[in-house]
Amino acid sequence: MSNKDYILEMKGIYKAFPGVQALTDVNLSVERGKVHAICGENGAGKSTLIKILSGAYQKDQGDIYIDGKLVKINEPKDAMDLGIAVIYQEFTLVPHLSVAENIYLGKAPSKIHGIMDWGELKKRAKKLLDSLNVSIPLNCPVKKLSVAQQQIIEITKALASNARILIMDEPSAVLGDKDLEQLFKIIRRLIEQETTIIYISHRLNEVFEISNTITVMKDGKCVGTYPTKSLNAHELVKLMVGRDIGDIYPKRNVKIGEPLLEINNLNQKGRLSNINLNVKRGEIVGLAGLVGAGRTELARAIFGADPIDAGEIKVNGKVIRKEKGISSRINIGVGLLPEDRKAQGLILKMTVRENITISNLKTISKSRKFIDLNREKNLVYNFVNKLRIKTPSINTKVKSLSGGNQQKVVLAKWLNANSDVLIVDEPTRGVDVGAKREIYELLNEMAASGKAILMISSELPEILGMCDRIYVMHEGKITGEISGKVATEEKIMALATGTDVWSHQNEV
Numbered sequence: 001m002s003n004k005d006y007i008l009e010m011k012g013i014y015k016a017f018p019g020v021q022a023l024t025d026v027n028l029s030v031e032r033g034k035v036h037a038i039c040g041e042n043g044a045g046k047s048t049l050i051k052i053l054s055g056a057y058q059k060d061q062g063d064i065y066i067d068g069k070l071v072k073i074n075e076p077k078d079a080m081d082l083g084i085a086v087i088y089q090e091f092t093l094v095p096h097l098s099v100a101e102n103i104y105l106g107k108a109p110s111k112i113h114g115i116m117d118w119g120e121l122k123k124r125a126k127k128l129l130d131s132l133n134v135s136i137p138l139n140c141p142v143k144k145l146s147v148a149q150q151q152i153i154e155i156t157k158a159l160a161s162n163a164r165i166l167i168m169d170e171p172s173a174v175l176g177d178k179d180l181e182q183l184f185k186i187i188r189r190l191i192e193q194e195t196t197i198i199y200i201s202h203r204l205n206e207v208f209e210i211s212n213t214i215t216v217m218k219d220g221k222c223v224g225t226y227p228t229k230s231l232n233a234h235e236l237v238k239l240m241v242g243r244d245i246g247d248i249y250p251k252r253n254v255k256i257g258e259p260l261l262e263i264n265n266l267n268q269k270g271r272l273s274n275i276n277l278n279v280k281r282g283e284i285v286g287l288a289g290l291v292g293a294g295r296t297e298l299a300r301a302i303f304g305a306d307p308i309d310a311g312e313i314k315v316n317g318k319v320i321r322k323e324k325g326i327s328s329r330i331n332i333g334v335g336l337l338p339e340d341r342k343a344q345g346l347i348l349k350m351t352v353r354e355n356i357t358i359s360n361l362k363t364i365s366k367s368r369k370f371i372d373l374n375r376e377k378n379l380v381y382n383f384v385n386k387l388r389i390k391t392p393s394i395n396t397k398v399k400s401l402s403g404g405n406q407q408k409v410v411l412a413k414w415l416n417a418n419s420d421v422l423i424v425d426e427p428t429r430g431v432d433v434g435a436k437r438e439i440y441e442l443l444n445e446m447a448a449s450g451k452a453i454l455m456i457s458s459e460l461p462e463i464l465g466m467c468d469r470i471y472v473m474h475e476g477k478i479t480g481e482i483s484g485k486v487a488t489e490e491k492i493m494a495l496a497t498g499t500d501v502w503s504h505q506n507e508v
C-alpha cells in the first residue's frame with residue numbers, strides 16, 4: 001500500500017505520565033474512507049493515542065502525517081483545522097439551543113453586520129442531516145432529543161466543521177441495539193462520502209461488524225494491525241489479552257434458595273408502573289430492555305436513591321419503609337453499582353485503596369476503631385489482582401486511571417461491600433474482555449455464596465450468558481419473564497420493543 005492511501009499515519013509515538021509509560025513507539029496507519037478499529041485492554045493506551053491526535057495531550061516523541069504531510073498538533077484547534085474530530089461519550093452540545101444552532105455552534109453563517117442568517121443556517125444543517133439520511137426537527141432544543149439523536153447531532157456538528165477523520169470513542173456505550181443499527185447505517189453513509197472512522201470499542205461483535213481494519217494495543221505498544229476479515233473473535237481476544245481466556249461465560253452450578261429481594265406492585269409516577277419481581281439466594285437475574293425502558297429508574301428506586309409512590313420492597317423477608325433512603329438500604333444489605341460511575345460511583349480525588357475500602361470499613365478495622373493497614377492492603381491487592389486493575393500503585397488517585405480501570409475500582413468497591421442483594425447496572429460497560437471474564441467469575445462466586453444479584457445490561461449476550469432468569473422491561477413496565485434456559489435475543493427484543501406476538505409471561 002502506498003503512503004497516499006493513508007489519510008493518517010502516526011509514527012514512533014511516545015507518551016509518559018508520572019509513573020506510567022502510557023505509549024511506547026506506537027505506529028498507526030489509517031486508510032482513507034475506511035473504519036479502523038483500535039482494540040486493547042483497559043489502560044492499553046487507546047485514549048492517550050487519540051487524545052494526542054485530537055490535540056488534548058502533547059506527545060513526547062514521534063511524528064504525525066495527514067495525507068502524507070508532516071503536521072503539528074499542539075492544541076485541539078490544530079486537530080480541528082486538519083479535519084480531525086472526536087465524538088466522546090459525554091456530548092459537547094448546548095442543551096437549550098436548537099439542533100441547527102448546535103450543529104453550527106461558533107461558525108453560524110451571518111449576514112452583513114454580523115447578524116445570524118437563520119435561513120442559511122437551517123438550510124445547511126438540513127443538508128448535512130439529509131446527507132446522513134436522518135430527519136431530526138431543526139428547531140427542537142437538543143435537550144428534548146434522545147441520547148441516540150444527540151449523538152447524531154454531535155456527528156453532524158463534526159461534519160459541519162469539515163471533519164474528515166471522525167474518532168468514535170465507545171460510541172455504543174450509550175446506545176441500545178436499535179440505536180446501534182442506526183449508528184452503523186450512518187457510519188456506512190459516512191464511509192461512502194470518504195470520511196474515515198477510527199472506532200474504539202470493547203464490544204468485539206461491533207468491531208467485527210463495522211470495521212475494515214483492527215489495530216491491537218497492549219501495555220502502551222502496538223501488537224499489530226490486521227484486516228478484520230483475517231481474524232476471528234478468539235484470535236482477537238488472544239492478541240489483546242496475551243493469553244487464551246477460554247469460554248467467556250463461566251459455567252454456573254448454584255443452589256437457588258429463598259427470595260432475598262421481593263418487589264410487589266411498585267409504582268413511581270410517570271416512570272414505573274406495577275413492578276413485581278423477585279431475586280432468590282444464589283440467583284443472577286437479568287433486567288433487560290431498551291434504553292429508556294426504566295431499568296436504571298427501577299434500580300435507583302430499589303436502592304432508595306429516588307422515592308417511590310406505592311408498593312412494597314422486601315429484603316430478606318423484611319419490608320423496607322418507603323420513606324427510608326440509601327443508608328437504610330445499605331444497612332439492610334442492598335448494594336448498587338451505578339450506571340454513571342464517575343458521577344455516582346467514585347471519589348475521583350481519593351486513591352484506589354480508599355475508594356475500594358470505603359464501602360465496608362468494618363472488614364478492615366481493628367476493634368471497630370482503627371484501620372488495620374495490613375488487612376486493608378491485602379484486601380485491596382486481592383481486588384487489584386483479581387480484576388487486573390492497571391494502576392501504578394494502590395495509592396494512585398483514581399482520576400488518573402483509564403476509564404475502564406476506574407470502572408473496575410467501583411466494581412471492587414461494591415463487591416467489597418458484600419451486600420446480600422447486589423444490583424449491578426451495566427457492570428462491564430467500558431471494561432475489556434479479559435476483565436469481563438473475571439467480573440463474571442466474581443458475580444458467580446457471590447451468587448454461589450448465597451447472595452442475590454440483579455443485573456441490568458444492554459448487552460444481550462451477557463444477559464443470556466449469565467442469568468438464571470430474565471425480566472424484560474418496556475416503557476416502565478415489566479413485559480415478561482423468561483427462564484435463562486429458553487431465552488433468546490429474539491424473545492427478549494420482542495418483549496423489549498413491546499412487539500411481542502406470543503406471550504412469554506412466566507415462561508420459567
Ligand SMILES: Nc1ncnc2c1ncn2[C@@H]1O[C@H](COP(=O)(O)OP(=O)(O)OP(=O)(O)O)[C@@H](O)[C@H]1O
Pocket residue numbers: 017018020021022040041042043044045046047048049390391400401402403404405430
Ligand atoms: N492524565 C493521566 N495522568 C496519569 N496517567 C494517565 C493519564 N491518562 C492516562 N494515564 C495512564 O496511561 C495509561 C493508558 O491509559 P488510556 O486511558 O490511554 O487507556 P485506554 O486503553 O484508553 O483504556 P480504557 O479502555 O480503560 O479506556 C493507563 O495506565 C492510565 O492510567
